[in-house]
Amino acid sequence: MTEASQPDTVSRKRYQRERKAREDAERLLEDKSRQLFLANEKLSSYANDLEQQVSERTKELSEALARAEAAITARARFIATMSHEIRTPLSGMLGIVDILVTDEIDTEKSQLLEYAKASGESLRTIVNDVLDFSRIDAGSMHLEREPVDLRSIIVGLLELAKGQLGDDVNRLSMTIDTDVPERFWGDATRIRQVISNLLSNAIRYSETGPIEATASVIKTNTGTMRLTVGIEDSGIGIPEAEKTRLFKDFSQVQNPLTKAAQGAGLGLALCKRIVEKIGGNIHFHSVPGQGSRFWFEIPIDVVGLVDRKATKKLPSLATSLVGTRVLLAEDNKINQKVLGTFLSRMGCIVTITSNGQEALDAFAVGKFDVILMDLAMPIMDGFTAVKALQRIWNIADLPPVAFLTAHVVQSLDDIGEDVIVDAYLTKPITYNELQTSICDLLDNARGKDAQTKKIWQSDYKDGIIPEFEDVRALIKLISPEVAAGIVVGLDKATLLNLVEDLVNSVTEALVKLRAYKRAGRLDAITHQAHALKGASALLGFRSVAQILSMLEYHNEAYSAQEFEHQLKRLESEIDKIRQALKVDQ
Amino acid sequence: MKGIIFTEFLSLVETAFGEDMVDSVLDTADLPSGGAFTSVGNYPCEELIEMVTVLSNMSGIDGEKLQEDFGAWMMDMFEREYPGFFEGKTTSFELLEAVDREIHVEVQKLYPDAELPRFETERTAPDALKMVYKSPRPLEHFCKGLIRASVENFDESASINRCPNTSGTTDVTFNITLEPKAINCD
Ligand code: HEM
Numbered sequence: 001m002t003e004a005s006q007p008d009t010v011s012r013k014r015y016q017r018e019r020k021a022r023e024d025a026e027r028l029l030e031d032k033s034r035q036l037f038l039a040n041e042k043l044s045s046y047a048n049d050l051e052q053q054v055s056e057r058t059k060e061l062s063e064a065l066a067r068a069e070a071a072i073t074a075r076a077r078f079i080a081t082m083s084h085e086i087r088t089p090l091s092g093m094l095g096i097v098d099i100l101v102t103d104e105i106d107t108e109k110s111q112l113l114e115y116a117k118a119s120g121e122s123l124r125t126i127v128n129d130v131l132d133f134s135r136i137d138a139g140s141m142h143l144e145r146e147p148v149d150l151r152s153i154i155v156g157l158l159e160l161a162k163g164q165l166g167d168d169v170n171r172l173s174m175t176i177d178t179d180v181p182e183r184f185w186g187d188a189t190r191i192r193q194v195i196s197n198l199l200s201n202a203i204r205y206s207e208t209g210p211i212e213a214t215a216s217v218i219k220t221n222t223g224t225m226r227l228t229v230g231i232e233d234s235g236i237g238i239p240e241a242e243k244t245r246l247f248k249d250f251s252q253v254q255n256p257l258t259k260a261a262q263g264a265g266l267g268l269a270l271c272k273r274i275v276e277k278i279g280g281n282i283h284f285h286s287v288p289g290q291g292s293r294f295w296f297e298i299p300i301d302v303v304g305l306v307d308r309k310a311t312k313k314l315p316s317l318a319t320s321l322v323g324t325r326v327l328l329a330e331d332n333k334i335n336q337k338v339l340g341t342f343l344s345r346m347g348c349i350v351t352i353t354s355n356g357q358e359a360l361d362a363f364a365v366g367k368f369d370v371i372l373m374d375l376a377m378p379i380m381d382g383f384t385a386v387k388a389l390q391r392i393w394n395i396a397d398l399p400p401v402a403f404l405t406a407h408v409v410q411s412l413d414d415i416g417e418d419v420i421v422d423a424y425l426t427k428p429i430t431y432n433e434l435q436t437s438i439c440d441l442l443d444n445a446r447g448k449d450a451q452t453k454k455i456w457q458s459d460y461k462d463g464i465i466p467e468f469e470d471v472r473a474l475i476k477l478i479s480p481e482v483a484a485g486i487v488v489g490l491d492k493a494t495l496l497n498l499v500e501d502l503v504n505s506v507t508e509a510l511v512k513l514r515a516y517k518r519a520g521r522l523d524a525i526t527h528q529a530h531a532l533k534g535a536s537a538l539l540g541f542r543s544v545a546q547i548l549s550m551l552e553y554h555n556e557a558y559s560a561q562e563f564e565h566q567l568k569r570l571e572s573e574i575d576k577i578r579q580a581l582k583v584d585q
Numbered sequence: 586m587k588g589i590i591f592t593e594f595l596s597l598v599e600t601a602f603g604e605d606m607v608d609s610v611l612d613t614a615d616l617p618s619g620g621a622f623t624s625v626g627n628y629p630c631e632e633l634i635e636m637v638t639v640l641s642n643m644s645g646i647d648g649e650k651l652q653e654d655f656g657a658w659m660m661d662m663f664e665r666e667y668p669g670f671f672e673g674k675t676t677s678f679e680l681l682e683a684v685d686r687e688i689h690v691e692v693q694k695l696y697p698d699a700e701l702p703r704f705e706t707e708r709t710a711p712d713a714l715k716m717v718y719k720s721p722r723p724l725e726h727f728c729k730g731l732i733r734a735s736v737e738n739f740d741e742s743a744s745i746n747r748c749p750n751t752s753g754t755t756d757v758t759f760n761i762t763l764e765p766k767a768i769n770c771d
Pocket residue numbers: 586587588590663664667670671680681684688689692698699700701702720721722724727728731732735
């Protein structure tokens with residue numbers, strides 16, 4: 001049995017050891033598997049964390065993006081609001097300065113006023129550009145689809161530019177291919193803005209030499225038309241280094257040769273944005289010292305149907321506004337005063353109302369030649385008023401309507417299709433702009449009104465306007481076209497007042513002009529002559545205006561004797577008027 | 586040190602001397618672990634040395650000889666259990682050179698708590714390899730057994746000489762010189 005018992009004891013020891021080893025192993029394995037489990041858990045929590053982090057990051061990012069976008073929109077809106085807020089008071093300011101400029105006789109003061117006017121105008125350009133930029137940024141620049149008459153735009157711009165050029169207006173010329181359609185669909189305001197920008201750059205950067213506006217079209221093989229409009233100058237050109245940043249925002253070609261460059265340098269950048277928005281391109285070619293040519297090409301769409309504006313002719317500044325009867329609806333008192341004075345100065349007869357309702361009440365067919373309607377007014381806004389007018393009256397019987405707005409109208413949808421509008425005038429409105437616009441409006445409407453005008457004219461010729469019978473001597477001195485308007489549009493007392501004013505002003509000016517000549521203050525002479533030239537022309541004293549124009553443009557070239565000779569002529573012309581006044585009274 | 590070394594040592598004892606010797610060694614030796622070794626555990630190297638000493642006393646066989654034989658035993662085990670490490674090796678030198686460069690590197694990855702020696706190898710002649718064993722553990726004879734088995738398993742024959750240590754460190758240098766294989770007369 002020893003054989004059996006021995007293995008027993010051995011196996012017991014071994015059994016205990018083996019059992020301990022197994023327990024150890026099991027414990028170790030248990031630990032290992034727990035470690036594995038924990039490691040696994042950690043891993044999957046990492047994975048979860050990662051997933052969560054990724055989704056958190058994504059959320060953060062999209063929130064940040066949304067915030068950034070909101071900030072951009074908010075900024076654009078802020079800038080738009082700010083610019084808008086600036087425009088309204090600026091409008092009032094510029095208007096008042098404009099009035100002061102024409103009234104001021106003291107040369108030093110009027111020089112200062114001219115500076116104020118120039119600063120104000122360049123501020124206005126900047127504000128407008130910034131506003132346009134912010135609008136494009138905010139994606140809220142909407143393009144109009146209206147018939148565009150490129151020729152009239154260019155002619156109008158060249159007319160305005162003449163004012164900037166001073167003595168050599170002959171530098172301006174235009175060549176518009178006959179292929180360029182009479183009218184095409186587009187946004188006239190924007191196209192005008194781009195051309196105007198290019199034109200004023202050309203003027204700013206070339207002191208002498210011709211400036212030419214050109215336009216041509218090409219038909220693409222897809223049958224669409226592309227219009228190319230170019231402005232070429234022979235100025236200082238653009239230095240190589242400037243070329244790359246020409247269309248960039250807030251950059252400006254350094255230009256020591258000419259007067260301090262005005263504006264914030266946003267002009268070309270804005271042109272580029274606008275042209276691109278229209279679906280076109282803008283380019284330039286420039287040789288330093290020889291000149292630059294800027295051109296843009298845009299797709300156009302010819303206007304097929306003849307509509308109400310079909311008879312439109314080129315605007316002409318020669319159109320006399322004297323006697324034009326204007327219904328003005330404008331709630332802002334300063335604007336009332338400014339526009340009212342402007343209009344009076346143009347010889348218009350103004351009826352001022354403070355809101356749409358008053359304008360409606362004041363209106364009657366045949367009573368007005370033009371309606372100027374502010375958009376935002378209390379009680380009844382401009383749109384509503386015009387809509388009402390067009391509902392109540394036969395549209396053919398209504399005079400042309402121009403809306404006055406403090407901001408560029410964004411889209412026709414804002415108005416409603418059933419309102420027919422002839423023009424938008426964006427405040428601040430300068431004297432010249434107002435004059436040009438009213439001329440335009442009248443020219444457009446002339447087809448319609450020609451008959452009426454003719455009747456007035458023949459009435460005058462037949463000498464059957466008794467009111468002016470006793471001022472015949474004076475009327476004889478006034479050029480016939482102007483007189484035709486005056487006898488219809490002004491009453492006798494107003495006419496006499498205006499003429500007396502003019503005679504007094506010129507008499508005072510004569511003293512000053514002599515003093516300026518002695519002191520060699522040629523600028524002051526130019527300025528003084530210019531100020532009086534407009535008023536004389538307005539009242540139809542052609543030879544007075546002519547002499548003043550000579551003094552304005554050529555006084556530098558005059559010797560003391562020649563100058564004195566001109567003044568003598570002026571004196572005698574004024575004398576004639578004075579005599580006529582005396583005779584008549 | 587990995588438990589597999591201990592369990593393998595006990596199976597060598599069992600194979601060579603029988604189960605009772607295993608029990609006796611374990612009973613006699615002073616083993617903090619109680620001798621309950623498992624291949625998945627880790628035990629102090631001293632317990633291996635202690636068991637070798639006890640076995641030497643009991644069997645009358647030299648301890649160094651026992652260590653060397655255990656090395657050879659382990660080599661056979663490695664060949665059986667880790668054939669991947671031997672793939673592509675055509676000579677014992679290639680294998681020995683690969684221990685430090687590849688094999689132990691992979692071992693360390695498999696068992697991050699493994700305590701492995703470092704080796705420097707140099708072919709001093711086409712048929713001679715110098716191999717320096719660097720380890721804080723006194724297992725040079727175990728190492729010699731591993732080398733011997735490596736040579737034998739490639740059906741080669743070599744003299745393995747342990748050079749006298751002059752460096753003052755625990756490093757041990759082996760000079761392995763291949764010998765033409767003795768051809769037996771039948
Ligand atoms: C496929 C081949 C091999 C494998 C898988 C392998 C694996 C191992 C493992 C797992 C240990 C135990 C480490 C510890 O428990 O902490 C070890 C130790 C050791 N190995 Fe290897 N080995 C291999 C080949 C070799 C060869 C060829 C040599 C000899 C040149 C060698 C020399 C040693 C030595 C001396 C130790 C003991 C630890 C020390 O002294 O620090 N091994 N090896």
